[in-house]
Amino acid sequence: MSARPVDPKRDPIRPGPTDSVTITFEGREYVGVRGQSVAGVLLANDVLDWRTSSTRHEPRGLFCGIGVCFDCVVTVDGQRDVRACQRTARDGAQVERQHDELPRRVEGAGS
Amino acid sequence: MTDILVIGAGPAGLAAAAAARRRGATVRVIDSAERTGGQYWRHLPESRPAGREAVLHHQWNTYQSLRQALEFDPGCTIDTETQVWAVERRADGTLRVNLASGDVDGTRATESVVPDRLILATGAHDRALPVPGWTLPGVFTAGAAQAMAKGERIAVGDRVVVAGSGPFLFPVTASLGQAGARVVGVFEASRPSRMARHWLARPWELAGASHKVSELAGYVAHHVRGRVPYRTGYGVVEIHGTARVEAVTVARLDADWAPVLGTERRIDCDAVCLGHGFTPRLELAVAAGCELTDERFVRVDGEQRTSVDGVFAAGEITAIGGVDLALAEGEIAGWVAAGGSTADAPVRSARRARDRFTRFAERIATAHRIGASWSSWLQDDTIVCRCEEVDAGTLNRVAESTASVGLRSLKLTTRAGLGLCQGRICGRTVEQLLAGASGCTAFADGTTTDRRPIAAPLRIGDLARAPQSTETSPHQIP
Ligand SMILES: Cc1cc2nc3c(=O)[nH]c(=O)nc-3n(C[C@H](O)[C@H](O)[C@H](O)COP(=O)(O)OP(=O)(O)OC[C@H]3O[C@@H](n4cnc5c(N)ncnc54)[C@H](O)[C@@H]3O)c2cc1C
Ligand code: FES
Numbered sequence: 001m002s003a004r005p006v007d008p009k010r011d012p013i014r015p016g017p018t019d020s021v022t023i024t025f026e027g028r029e030y031v032g033v034r035g036q037s038v039a040g041v042l043l044a045n046d047v048l049d050w051r052t053s054s055t056r057h058e059p060r061g062l063f064c065g066i067g068v069c070f071d072c073v074v075t076v077d078g079q080r081d082v083r084a085c086q087r088t089a090r091d092g093a094q095v096e097r098q099h100d101e102l103p104r105r106v107e108g109a110g111s
Numbered sequence: 112m113t114d115i116l117v118i119g120a121g122p123a124g125l126a127a128a129a130a131a132r133r134r135g136a137t138v139r140v141i142d143s144a145e146r147t148g149g150q151y152w153r154h155l156p157e158s159r160p161a162g163r164e165a166v167l168h169h170q171w172n173t174y175q176s177l178r179q180a181l182e183f184d185p186g187c188t189i190d191t192e193t194q195v196w197a198v199e200r201r202a203d204g205t206l207r208v209n210l211a212s213g214d215v216d217g218t219r220a221t222e223s224v225v226p227d228r229l230i231l232a233t234g235a236h237d238r239a240l241p242v243p244g245w246t247l248p249g250v251f252t253a254g255a256a257q258a259m260a261k262g263e264r265i266a267v268g269d270r271v272v273v274a275g276s277g278p279f280l281f282p283v284t285a286s287l288g289q290a291g292a293r294v295v296g297v298f299e300a301s302r303p304s305r306m307a308r309h310w311l312a313r314p315w316e317l318a319g320a321s322h323k324v325s326e327l328a329g330y331v332a333h334h335v336r337g338r339v340p341y342r343t344g345y346g347v348v349e350i351h352g353t354a355r356v357e358a359v360t361v362a363r364l365d366a367d368w369a370p371v372l373g374t375e376r377r378i379d380c381d382a383v384c385l386g387h388g389f390t391p392r393l394e395l396a397v398a399a400g401c402e403l404t405d406e407r408f409v410r411v412d413g414e415q416r417t418s419v420d421g422v423f424a425a426g427e428i429t430a431i432g433g434v435d436l437a438l439a440e441g442e443i444a445g446w447v448a449a450g451g452s453t454a455d456a457p458v459r460s461a462r463r464a465r466d467r468f469t470r471f472a473e474r475i476a477t478a479h480r481i482g483a484s485w486s487s488w489l490q491d492d493t494i495v496c497r498c499e500e501v502d503a504g505t506l507n508r509v510a511e512s513t514a515s516v517g518l519r520s521l522k523l524t525t526r527a528g529l530g531l532c533q534g535r536i537c538g539r540t541v542e543q544l545l546a547g548a549s550g551c552t553a554f555a556d557g558t559t560t561d562r563r564p565i566a567a568p569l570r571i572g573d574l575a576r577a578p579q580s581t582e583t584s585p586h587q588i589p
Pocket of ligand 2: 061065067068083084
C-alpha cells in the first residue's frame with residue numbers, strides 16, 4: 001500500500017465524522033470520503049493510474065493535482081475528458097479508463 | 112458604484128476583494144475551484160469538519176477573517192466552481208469575460224460579463240522539469256502532493272522522494288509528514304554556496320520579512336533536519352519502475368545542474384514529488400492584452416495596474432513571492448481599482464509589505480534559478496510533452512534540422528505543446544530545448560507558449576450555446 005488516506009485516528013487535525021462515497025472503476029467498487037475528488041477516491045485506494053496514453057500506451061493518473069495538466073482525464077457516467085482531480089466524486093459514479101488512439105488536442109491551441 | 116470582477120479567490124484575489132469593498136466598490140469573485148483560499152489555503156470541504164485543521168496552515172486566521180468579511184457582505188458575490196474560459200477585447204476597448212459554471216468538465220452554464228474593472232489574480236502552477244521516467248504513475252508535482260494532503264487528507268505515497276528547487280519543497284515535505292508519509296529524502300538542486308549567497312546577503316533587507324525566514328527555518332528544524340535527509344546540490348536524474356514508481360537515481364549536480372558522473376545513487380521509493388519553481392497562469396492576462404515583463408510575468412506599475420486600462424493584476428501572476436506578497440499586492444489592486452490611491456493611509460502598510468516581499472522574492476528567485484545544463488539528464492526517449500508524448504530526441508533533431516526557427520512551426524512539426532494542456536506543463540521547457548538545440552535565444556517569429564485563446568476546454572455543446580448567453584453586469588446573474 002503506498003498512496004492512502006491519512007488514518008483519522010492519528011490525524012493531527014482531529015477529523016470529525018465523515019460520510020462515505022462509493023464509485024465504480026473498471027468493474028470494482030472503491031470507497032472514499034464524501035467531498036473527495038474522483039482522483040482522491042482512487043488514490044485513497046492505492047489506484048495510481050486510470051488513463052492509457054495514446055502513443056506509447058502507458059499508464060497515467062494524477063500529476064499536477066490542480067486542474068492544469070489534463071493527465072488525469074477519465075470518463076465519468078459516460079462523459080469524456082473529465083479531470084479526475086477536479087471533479088467531486090458522487091456516490092454511484094461510474095468511472096472508466098480513457099484511452100484515445102490519437103492524442104487529443106484543443107482547437108486553436110497551435111499559436 | 113464601480114463594479115469589479117476579481118478572477119481568482121486565492122490570497123491575492125481575496126485581499127483585492129476585501130480592499131475594494133472597503134473602498135466602496137461592488138465586487139464579484141470568481142474561482143474555478145470548489146472552495147476559496149487558492150493554493151495556499153487549500154482546505155477540506157464543509158462535509159469534513161475537523162477540530163484542528165489550522166495545524167496544516169500558516170496565517171489561517173487571515174484567511175478566516177477575509178472569508179468571513181466577504182461571505183457575509185451583500186456587496187460581494189463569490190462564485191466558486193466557475194471557470195473563466197476566455198477573455199475577449201471588444202471593439203470599444205471593454206473586456207468581455209466568459210464564464211462557465213456547474214460540474215467540472217460537465218455540461219456547464221455559460222454567462223458573459225463586462226465589468227468596469229477587472230482584477231486578475233490567477234496565481235501560478237508548479238513547474239516540473241522532465242526527468243527520464245517522470246510519466247510513471249506515482250510521480251507527481253510537489254503541488255499535487257500538497258493539494259492531496261491539505262485538500263483531501265491523502266498521502267500520495269509511503270516512501271516519498273521530494274526533488275526540485277526552492278523553499279516550496281519545505282511545506283510540501285512538512286505536509287507529507289503530517290499526512291503520515293515517510294519522506295526518504297529532499298533533493299534541492301541549488302548548491303549550498305549559491306543559496307547562502309542569495310538567502311543571507313544584505314540581511315538588513317530581510318527586516319520585516321523575518322517571519323518568513325523563521326517560517327522556513329521552522330520547517331528545517333521541525334520537519335526536515337534530523338528526520339528527513341535534506342541534500343543541496345542534488346537532483347533526481349532518473350525514475351525507475353514498470354507500472355509505477357519503484358526507485359529513483361539521485362546524483363550530485365554541478366553549479367549549472369549537470370549531473371556529476373560517478374555520484375549516482377539509487378533510492379527505493381513509491382512516490383516522487385517534483386517542483387522546480389512555478390509558472391504564472393498568464394492566459395487570461397495575455398488574452399486581455401496585458402504586457403508581460405522580460406521574465407514573463409504580468410507587468411504592473413506601483414498601483415498594480417497592467418498595461419490595459421481598467422485591468423489590474425496581483426499575486427503570483429506578477430512575481431513568485433509567496434503569500435505575503437500576494438496579500439499585499441491584492442490589497443493595493445483592490446483599493447486602487449475601487450478608486451483609491453497608493454498614497455492613502457489604509458494601504459500604507461500593504462505598500463511597505465509589497466516592497467519588502469518583492470525583494471525577498473527576488474533573492475529566492477536568484478538562489479533557485481534553474482541551472483542552464485539541467486537538460487543533460489534527459490535521454491533521447493525521455494518524454495518532454497506529456498500530452499502528445501514528444502520526446503527530447505525528436506525535439507533536438509527537429510530543431511537542429513530546421514533553419515528558420517519559428518516556435519510555431521517547430522511546435523507544429525513536433526506537435527509538442529499542442530495537447531490538452533495547451534503547453535502549460537511543457538511549454539517553457541520545449542521553448543528552452545528548441546532554442547538550445549537550434550542555437551538561438553529567441554524565436555524568429557517572436558511567439559511564446561504563453562498564448563492560449565481558451566483558458567479551459569469547454570464542451571462543444573456549451574460553446575455552441577455561449578454566444579446566445581446574455582451579457583450582464585457582474586452582479587446580475589441571468
Ligand atoms: C498546488 C500548489 C500548492 C501550493 N501550496 C503552497 C503552500 O503550502 N505554501 C506556500 O507557501 N505556497 C504554496 N504555493 C505557492 C502559492 O501559489 C502561493 O503562496 C499563493 O497561493 C499565491 O497566491 P495567489 O492568490 O497569487 O494565487 P493562488 O493561490 O494560486 O490563487 C489563484 C486562484 O485563481 C483560480 N483561477 C486561476 N485561473 C482561473 C480561471 N481561468 N478561472 C477561474 N479561476 C481561476 C485558481 O483556481 C486559484 O484558486 C502553492 C502553489 C501551488 C501551485
Ligand atoms: S492531475 Fe493535472 S489536471 Fe488533474
